[in-house]
Amino acid sequence: MSSIVQxxxxxxxxxxxxxxxxxxLSVEEGEFxxxxxxxxxxxTTTLRMIAGFEEPTSGSILVEGQAVEEKEPFERNVNTVFQxxxxxxHKTIYDNIAYGLKMKKVPKTEIAQRxxxxxxLVQLTGFEERYPSQLSGGQKQRVAIARALINRPRVxxxxxxxxALDLKLRKQMQLELKRLQRKLNITFIYVTHDxxxxxxxxxxxxxxxxxxxxxxxxxxEIYEQPQTKFVATFIGExxxxxxxxxxxxxxxxxxxxxxGVIRGCGYGFSRNEYxxxxxxxxxxxxxxxxxxxxxxxxxxxxxxxxxxxVKCIAVLQNGMEIKMDRLAGEELPEPGSIIHPxxxxxxxxxxxxxxNQVLKMIDxxxxx
Amino acid sequence: MEKTKKHSRHSxxxxxxxxxxxxxxxxxxxxxxxxVPLIYVxxxxxxxxxxxxxxxxxxxxxxxxRLASTDYLKIYGQSLLIAFVTTIICILVGYPFSWLxxxxxxxxxxxxxxLVIVPFWTNSLIRVYGWxxxxxxNGWLNTALQFLHLTDGPLDFLYNRGTTILGMVxxxxxFMILPLYTSIEKLDQGLLExxxxxxxxxxxxxxxxxxxxxxxxxxxxxxMIFIPCLGxxxxxxxxGGGNSDVIGNLIERQFQSGNxxxxxxxxxxxxxxxxxxxxxxxxxxxxxxxxxxx
Numbered sequence: 001m002s003s004i005v006q007x008x009x010x011x012x013x014x015x016x017x018x019x020x021x022x023x024x025l026s027v028e029e030g031e032f033x034x035x036x037x038x039x040x041x042x043x044t045t046t047l048r049m050i051a052g053f054e055e056p057t058s059g060s061i062l063v064e065g066q067a068v069e070e071k072e073p074f075e076r077n078v079n080t081v082f083q084x085x086x087x088x089x090h091k092t093i094y095d096n097i098a099y100g101l102k103m104k105k106v107p108k109t110e111i112a113q114r115x116x117x118x119x120x121l122v123q124l125t126g127f128e129e130r131y132p133s134q135l136s137g138g139q140k141q142r143v144a145i146a147r148a149l150i151n152r153p154r155v156x157x158x159x160x161x162x163x164a165l166d167l168k169l170r171k172q173m174q175l176e177l178k179r180l181q182r183k184l185n186i187t188f189i190y191v192t193h194d195x196x197x198x199x200x201x202x203x204x205x206x207x208x209x210x211x212x213x214x215x216x217x218x219x220x221e222i223y224e225q226p227q228t229k230f231v232a233t234f235i236g237e238x239x240x241x242x243x244x245x246x247x248x249x250x251x252x253x254x255x256x257x258x259x260g261v262i263r264g265c266g267y268g269f270s271r272n273e274y275x276x277x278x279x280x281x282x283x284x285x286x287x288x289x290x291x292x293x294x295x296x297x298x299x300x301x302x303x304x305x306x307x308x309x310v311k312c313i314a315v316l317q318n319g320m321e322i323k324m325d326r327l328a329g330e331e332l333p334e335p336g337s338i339i340h341p342x343x344x345x346x347x348x349x350x351x352x353x354x355x356n357q358v359l360k361m362i363d364x365x366x367x368x
Numbered sequence: 369m370e371k372t373k374k375h376s377r378h379s380x381x382x383x384x385x386x387x388x389x390x391x392x393x394x395x396x397x398x399x400x401x402x403x404v405p406l407i408y409v410x411x412x413x414x415x416x417x418x419x420x421x422x423x424x425x426x427x428x429x430x431x432x433x434r435l436a437s438t439d440y441l442k443i444y445g446q447s448l449l450i451a452f453v454t455t456i457i458c459i460l461v462g463y464p465f466s467w468l469x470x471x472x473x474x475x476x477x478x479x480x481x482x483l484v485i486v487p488f489w490t491n492s493l494i495r496v497y498g499w500x501x502x503x504x505x506n507g508w509l510n511t512a513l514q515f516l517h518l519t520d521g522p523l524d525f526l527y528n529r530g531t532t533i534l535g536m537v538x539x540x541x542x543f544m545i546l547p548l549y550t551s552i553e554k555l556d557q558g559l560l561e562x563x564x565x566x567x568x569x570x571x572x573x574x575x576x577x578x579x580x581x582x583x584x585x586x587x588x589x590x591x592m593i594f595i596p597c598l599g600x601x602x603x604x605x606x607x608g609g610g611n612s613d614v615i616g617n618l619i620e621r622q623f624q625s626g627n628x629x630x631x632x633x634x635x636x637x638x639x640x641x642x643x644x645x646x647x648x649x650x651x652x653x654x655x656x657x658x659x660x661x662x
């Protein structure tokens with residue numbers, strides 16, 4: 001596989017706002033790449049720069065090996081599915097979908113043939129003569145996708161295309177989009193703030209935070225081995241502990257936290273380093289008696305039943321809440337009882353904590 | 369007890385007042401100021417005059433017969449032509465300007481908008497006289513041209529069809545800009561982006577997307593310009609000097625110097641009929657009366 005879209009040192013300023021900061025990203029041909037992040041993280045701006053609606057302040061964007069940052073949107077071999085769909089209200093569904101081909105002066109008979117094919121592909125046959133205002137949200141969505149796909153772009157850009165749909169339809173469309181992408185073998189660059197959507201659909205996820213690409217990896221990597229605290233907390237639920245390393249031997253690490261001692265595995269850490277430990281709720285276990293190596297005590301506060309699992313919420317001595325998933329039907333201690341949380345050392349993710357390290361150094365400096 | 373309470377609450381509500389109290393004053397106003405004068409004009413258009421130019425109530429259709437003569441038809445044609453050219457110029461000038469004030473992100477947006485509105489607050493008669501002063505043989509323009517030695521003597525700018533149209537465009541342009549501004553402002557930027565994204569160059573986007581979606585503004589602007597053009601006699605009087613009469617001039621003349629009120633009334637009816645036909649056409653093409661501010 002070769003890279004089809006490449007961003008090299010891309011920066012974007014809006015006035016004083018530095019929205020995208022030195023972004024380097026290489027998108028492989030035929031992959032489903034998701035730009036994930038909360039609103040204002042620069043993901044939509046990045047997409048708009050690839051589409052040609054925004055010009056990068058510095059850096060270069062290559063599509064199929066050619067620099068495109070100077071090119072107009074209509075000169076690029078990429079198409080966009082907009083969040084608001086942006087269907088032409090005065091044109092029928094047929095004319096909306098045929099628009100791109102008409103602009104390329106494709107013969108009428110070929111247009112008719114291709115529109116027919118693509119409408120069948122997105123299951124819209126029979127809607128040719130309707131107007132956008134006569135369609136439901138999900139149908140408009142399909143038109144927007146068909147209108148982009150009919151041009152056979154090398155890359156399809158999707159800007160939160162499912163944002164306006166209800167949950168059930170969104171789930172259905174997620175699978176359908178994935179199916180289309182596999183079938184047509186087109187590179188998808190997908191923007192969303194919904195981490196579940198990103199995990200479901202993507203081959204790779206690029207997590208963006210505050211204009212910076214925090215981590216790029218497969219959904220498994222992003223979920224299981226987050227590299228920053230932001231990625232750990234943004235993707236899925238997690239419990240975050242912070243403290244100094246007490247002992248370390250052969251990659252096995254004990255960390256002293258405010259209310260006790262916890263354990264994890266990792267290399268490249270040093271004694272006394274101030275680190276962050278992230279443990280997913282489904283990895284958390286607890287026992288009525290203290291567990292060897294761990295010094296952690298919590299009081300069960302509440303249970304929340306969410307179908308397949310029961311979420312147990314417990315409070316540490318310092319008031320911090322921790323979340324633990326238990327299978328529904330399992331026997332559970334009464335709320336109010338004292339438990340001792342623990343986990344398999346390998347299930348904890350240990351993260352360096354640059355900012356806190358600096359703060360810690362300042363704290364420990366003698367006052368002059 | 370319960371019943372009386374309900375009743376007393378009801379009696380404060382306006383909908384228990386007789387309908388005539390609510391709608392009466394407005395109806396009276398409309399009848400006195402619109403219906404009665406209109407009927408008066410209608411009746412008068414079938415009256416005749418005696419040898420001293422007094423209106424006498426003797427039924428005749430001669431007024432209308434006179435209006436079908438070639439001299440009159442020529443003026444109707446000229447009036448329609450002036451209105452048509454004025455409307456076209458207003459579209460061509462108004463569209464780019466409306467686009468500018470609707471789409472600019474500059475802080476001067478409000479000032480640009482005010483540039484359109486402020487002249488409204490000055491009497492149009494005074495502004496048209498201003499143009500005559502500016503364009504006259506001793507006017508500023510001629511003085512400036514001679515000062516710069518671009519011309520040897522004063523040029524005759526005034527008193528032709530062109531200056532009449534200039535005056536009409538000048539007075540009526542805001543009526544094109546305001547509805548256009550509204551429809552351009554409503555245009556979704558995303559549609560322009562998706563058009564470009566699908567491979568349309570700027571001109572194609574304009575004709576395929578922008579123009580169809582702002583045609584409502586063009587329509588309502590056109591109707592608001594075309595109709596007054598037929599009646600704005602003072603502009604063709606002051607700037608056209610009798611060389612470019614519109615229907616309004618004919619009416620004015622019959623009531624003033626011509627002293628033939630029934631004929632003037634008949635002309636007024638013709639103007640009203642032309643207006644109604646135009647409005648009907650406008651509605652037939654899908655124009656909404658609301659966007660005319662009616």
